[in-house]
Amino acid sequence: MKPDLKQLLAQVASGQVSPEQAATQLNDQPVADLGFAKVDLAREKRNGFPEIIYGAGKTATQICQIGKTLQATGAPVLATRVSAEKYAQIAPALPDAVYHETARCLTLGQPLPAAQEQYIAVVTAGTSDLPVAEEAAITAETYGNQVKRIYDVGVAGIQRLFAHIDEIRGATVVIVIAGMEGALASVVGGLIDKPLIAVPTSIGYGANFQGVAALLTMLNSCASGITVVNIDNGFGAAYSASMINHLAAQKG
Incomplete structure (x- = not known):
């Protein structure tokens, strides 16, 4: 995504983006080399999301x-698995960041516009999920x-x-999320x-094996049309669900 020039210049002026990072964006390079990381700036063009x-x-x-670096592209930025302690260190440098405590996620920028009719249902077995x-x-x-x-609707109280x-x-x-036996x-x-899309979680007592029992239940399901992602991988489930939902919105 080509950055908006005025927005990019404003970010440089405010110190949010370094001149080097801005130069990378203006040159439309596919990768921004930060030394410790090579940020993929072309992923949205290849995969649909940054x-x-x-x-x-x-x-x-x-x-x-x-x-x-990602914010300079103009796309929304998502960071997963960010602890509250780490966010406290991040907040002064990224004052516009929003921290979602339960999700342990951090977002920057406005979300992409949502389709008006289609939606994704996120269903959990229990509050622990x-x-x-x-x-x-x-x-x-x-x-x-x-x-x-739609939370806390597990089979122990199926009504x-x-x-x-x-x-x-x-x-x-x-997206169905469940631990225990799954x-x-x-x-x-x-x-x-x-x-x-089924997501096994690591919630459960010893024989749950940190989610392996739920994973095997979901993989061995006799119900058709179920795809299973890795243990605790809510992000991966949502990424795939988003692709499906956007395809449906395009056809609708």
Whole structure:
């Protein structure tokens, strides 16, 4: 995405973007080499969405520098797996950043415009799954999707699910997030005619094996139309769901 010149110059003047970073944007280079990272500036052109910052393992300074580089493109910036302690270090350098505490995500800039009718349903088995669910919801919203959150409707109290089934069925794509034995994905998959992306979480007691039990349940589901992502990967589920939802919006 070619940066808006006035916006880029304003960011340089305010110190948000260094002259070197601005020069990279104006030259339309596919990669910004920061020394410790090579930021992919062409990912949106190739994949539909810009590069996302995976915050775990990165220092606050590194996240700030990558964030400023991506912000200069004019696209919304998303950083996942950012702890509250790390955000406290980031906030002075990125005062425009919004921290989503439950999701452990940081966003910069305005989200992409959302389709008016199509939406993604994010469904969780329990309250303990909320961090993964909110990571999915914030990711989807950042990249231009309406999201309906349907939380704590697991199979232990299945009547809670049936109270929301029409809302779930109305979604373009459904993300189901569950730990323990992970049965919710199979149940929902047998009740809807839309793509379902299942996310196993690491929630559960010992034999859950930090999400492996839920992962195997979802992979072995007898309900058709279920795709499974990795344990606790709310981001990955939302990225795929966003691609599906945008395709539906284009056809609609």
